[in-house]
Amino acid sequence: xxxxxxxxxxxxxxxxxxxxxxxxxxxxxxxxxxxxxxxxxxxxxxxxxxxxxxxxxxxxxxxxxxxxxxxxxxxxxxxxxxxxxxxxxxxxxxxxxxxxxxxxxxxxxxxxxxxxxxxxxxxxxxxxxxxxxxxxxxxxxxxxxxxxxxxxxxxxxxxxxxxxxxxxxxxxxxxxxxxxxxxxxxxxxxxxxxxxxxxxxxxxxxxxxxxxxxxxxxxxxxxxxxxxxxxxxxxxxxxxxxxxxxxxxxxxxxxxxxxxxxxxxxxxxxxxxxxxxxxxxxxxxxxxxxxxxxxxxxxxxxxxxxxxxxxxxxxxxxxxxxxxxxxxxxxxxxxxxxxxxxxxxxxxxxxxxxxxxxxxxxxxxxxxxxxxxxxxxxxxxxxxxxxxxxxxxxxxxxxxxxxxxxxxxxxxxxxxxxxxxxxxxxxxxxxxxxxxxxxxxxxxxxxxxxxxxx
Numbered sequence: 099x100x101x102x103x104x105x106x107x108x109x110x111x112x113x114x115x116x117x118x119x120x121x122x123x124x125x126x127x128x129x130x131x132x133x134x135x136x137x138x139x140x141x142x143x144x145x146x147x148x149x150x151x152x153x154x155x156x157x158x159x160x161x162x163x164x165x166x167x168x169x170x171x172x173x174x175x176x177x178x179x180x181x182x183x184x185x186x187x188x189x190x191x192x193x194x195x196x197x198x199x200x201x202x203x204x205x206x207x208x209x210x211x212x213x214x215x216x217x218x219x220x221x222x223x224x225x226x227x228x229x230x231x232x233x234x235x236x237x238x239x240x241x242x243x244x245x246x247x248x249x250x251x252x253x254x255x256x257x258x259x260x261x262x263x264x265x266x267x268x269x270x271x272x273x274x275x276x277x278x279x280x281x282x283x284x285x286x287x288x289x290x291x292x293x294x295x296x297x298x299x300x301x302x303x304x305x306x307x308x309x310x311x312x313x314x315x316x317x318x319x320x321x322x323x324x325x326x327x328x329x330x331x332x333x334x335x336x337x338x339x340x341x342x343x344x345x346x347x348x349x350x351x352x353x354x355x356x357x358x359x360x361x362x363x364x365x366x367x368x369x370x371x372x373x374x375x376x377x378x379x380x381x382x383x384x385x386x387x388x389x390x391x392x393x394x395x396x397x398x399x400x401x402x403x404x405x406x407x408x409x410x411x412x413x414x415x416x417x418x419x420x421x422x423x424x425x426x427x428x429x430x431x432x433x434x435x436x437x438x439x440x441x442x443x444x445x446x447x448x449x450x451x452x453x454x455x456x457x458x459x460x461x462x463x464x465x466x467x468x469x470x471x472x473x474x475x476x477x478x479x480x481x482x483x484x485x486x487x488x489x490x491x492x493x494x495x496x497x498x499x500x501x502x503x504x505x506x507x508x509x510x511x512x513x514x515x516x517x518x519x520x521x522x523x524x525x526x527x528x529x530x531x532x533x534x535x536x537x538x539x540x541x542x543x544x545x546x547x548x549x550x551x552x
Contacts, residue, residue, distance in 0.1 A: 150255045151521045152396035153485075154438070155244065155404045156389070156455040157226050157266070159274050159381045160411030163461040163471050164479035165500035166424055168194050168492075169212045171463075178463050178499050181421050189490040197428035200436040206490035207439050207448075209482045209551065213494025213503035216510060217459040217475040221411065222273040226458055227404065228280075229514040229541055232273075237532040239281035244514060245402035246279040246286040247540050250530050251523055252401060258350045259399035264288035265388045266406040271380035276404060281532035288404070291355055354398035357387060365390065367437040369430055381409025384427070386434035393441055396451050401521065407431070410457055413470035420470040439483045452485030452520045454513065463501040477503045480513060485520040487551040511545030519547040 165171060170184040170193065184193035187205035194202055194210075201208065218225055224232045227243040234241070242250075245262035254261045266276045279286040353359055371385035384407065392403040408427060412420045435455065442448045460478035461471035477496055483489065494506035518525035518540060526546065529537035 150399065150401065151450050151452075151485075152400060153244070153248075153402050153452045153454065153517050153521065154389075154392045154396065155227070155402065155517075156392075156435075156453070157223055157276075157404065157406045158408065158410045158455065158457040159223070159269065159406050160221060160409050160457065161459045161461065161473060162410045162457045162479070163412075163424070164212070164477065165461065165463065165496075166195060166421075166471075167198070167428070168210045168479050168481065169496055169500050170195060171498060171500050174463075174499055177465050180465060182424070192490070192492055195428060197425060198432040200432050204436060204440065207443060207483055209487060209489050209491050209493065211480040211482070211493045211508050211513070211548075212477075212496055213505065213507050214456070214460075214478040214480050214510070214513070215476065215503050215507040217478050219459060219473050219475040220273065221271065221473075222458060223275060223406070224273070224277055225510055226456060227276050229511045229545075237281045237534075237536060237538055239283070239533050240277070242280035242282045242286065242530070243277050243288075243404075244517070245288055245404055246282050247530060248402050248518075248521060248523070249286050250282050251528060251540075252521070254399065255401060256350060256399035259354070259395075260289035260351075261399075261401040262286070262288045262404075263395050263400045263402070264290045264404045265292055265391055265395075266290075266404055267292050267382045267385075269380055269382055269406070274381065274406070276406070281538070282530065283533065350398050351395075354394040354400075355391060357390060357394075360390065360394070364437075364441070367433070367440075369433045369437070371430075381411065382406040384408040384430065386430060386437075389434045389438040390441075393438055393447075393451075396447070397445075413461075413466075413472050420465075435481070442484050448484045449486040450484075452487070452517055453481075453483040454517065455481040456513075463499040474501070476501060480508075482551070485517075485551075487516075487520070491550065493548065493550050506550075508548060509542075509545060511542040512548050515541045515545045516547040516551050519552075 165178075166180050166182055170182065171179050172184055173179070183196045185196045185199065185202050186193055187202040189205045192205055192210075194205070216231075218231050218233070220232070222232050224230065224241075227245075228241045229244065230236070230241045245264065249260070249262040252261060264276055269275050276288070278284075279288075357365060365387070368390045369386040371387060372383055388405045388407065392405055395403045408431070410427075412423045435453075439448075439453060442451050442453070457478065460474045460476070462474045465471055477500070494508055495504055496502060497504050515525045518528075523540070525540040526543065527539075529539055531537050
């Protein structure tokens, strides 16, 4: 990673009080975290946000329990229903878990899919990020994730903001991690402020006053590239050179990542979390602030922002252990997701920004005393908001036990086709090429946008 320092002026600050001693860090896939000087302050103050469509994809690591969240079965036997009660929402006829009171008050801004089918059965994030099953026959290099495909097809909105930003924390269980760029190659990797590379490297001889010296800067970048290539950790750094130049001359992305610039009342609305402690060993930490950072990133020009959130694989303990975890996690998630969606509406972004929340599968209808609710790929749920989609509705239904879809089954590819449509991309006609030059469609053929969300 590289660090660039700038000297203080006589006052030590810009006129707006921002210190001139700021830094840039670039890590393994483009960057590992950054804070930049306001080199284009006048332009930033005069600028108007360019309207663009974006997606915030939130992955609930480990498989959320659909029948304890949005598809409760209160009249089922106790070993099916669980202890939570449904509550009415502000949309007549829609009920959700009692531990989501804030969401219930604004259910008209959400849509729930209760009949998500075709999930795989293992703990693997692959399908949630690509729409493809881990064992599907793949092109050379593997299937690319949604963010990489959007990056390839649409490119950046702003030269200083990568089109695809991942806020996903690294999980010790490898399959929980967001997959790499696959067949598209490293140039379409996500920009990862939370990435694993943390080693600093200063660009010697480069100061704030010399950033306009392109020849010296590129020479330093070239030395950095050779050192990185020698370590085997950064193949294809050339693909990031243009992006790095944009970052070096703009504070837009840095400001998006800096939550100290956000209104403290807004930060408090999202809630607090722990970015170090793993809730359950190998999952992701529970960090509600990631939702706020995602909103700031799409405002700064990102097209796709991905987030992994907490650990939802609670089986294996006693009956009370499982439901105590739900009583703990559900209200924190309720606070964070409603703050995000409310923010999007208040800022006039609800037509431009689509939000998707889901996990890799659902949970067994029957609660086992030994393992609680186990893996259940036959049906799962998804929560959506924004994107100009009709909200305040439930799509699909399950049987009386919450174990099978009995109406309107929806596939992962159909959900992604809907998100592509929201971005202005026809996923059934647009193709990208793999390393052998072979074209591939963005979703499984025949997977059309969900008509209820048009």
